[in-house]
Amino acid sequence: MRRHPPLLCLLALSFLADPAWAVNGQEFDDYTLGKTFYFASDGEPYGAEEYLPNRRVRWTFLDGKCKEGEWYEEGELICFVYEDQPVPQCWSFEISAGGLTARFENNPNQTQLYEVRQSPEPLMCLGPEVGV
Numbered sequence: 001m002r003r004h005p006p007l008l009c010l011l012a013l014s015f016l017a018d019p020a021w022a023v024n025g026q027e028f029d030d031y032t033l034g035k036t037f038y039f040a041s042d043g044e045p046y047g048a049e050e051y052l053p054n055r056r057v058r059w060t061f062l063d064g065k066c067k068e069g070e071w072y073e074e075g076e077l078i079c080f081v082y083e084d085q086p087v088p089q090c091w092s093f094e095i096s097a098g099g100l101t102a103r104f105e106n107n108p109n110q111t112q113l114y115e116v117r118q119s120p121e122p123l124m125c126l127g128p129e130v131g132v
Contacts, residue, residue: 023093025073029055031095036123039102039113046113050123058123066125077105 023031032051039046050058057080060066069082079088091102099115 021095022076023078023095024076025078027095028071028073028078028093031100034120036119036121037100037115038117038119040116041111041113045116048123058125060123060125064124064126066123 029051033053034051036048036050038048045062047059047061049060052058055071057069057071058066059069059080059082067082067084069080069085071078071080073079074088074090076092077090078093079090081088090105092105094101099118101115102113104111104113
C-alpha cells in the first residue's frame, strides 16, 4: 500500500474545503450587484467599490473621493472604465469561501486584492470640492 506524504494530503484537503473558481460576467454581477465591497492588499486597506445596476460602479481609495465607472466582460476578465481613467483596467476574479479575490491583469505582479467585508450600504462619498 502506497502512503501519501502528509503535506500532499493536507493540500488536497485544503483545496477541497475551500475551492476557488474564476467567475464570468454573469457570476460576477450575481455576486456583487447591490453590494459594497471593501478590499485589502498585502494586509492593508486598499479601497471599496459599490456595484450598481446596469454594470455601473462607484470606487474610492477610502479617502471619501469617489469615481463613477462601469464594468464589462472581456473574455475571462472583468474590465473597468472610470470617469477620470478611460483606459480599461482589467482584472481576473475568483470566488471562494473566503470571498472575492482580484488580480490586476494589466500588470499581474502589481496588485492582488481580496474581499475583507461586504455591505448592503452605499459608499459614503464627499461632494464636489468647492473653492473660493
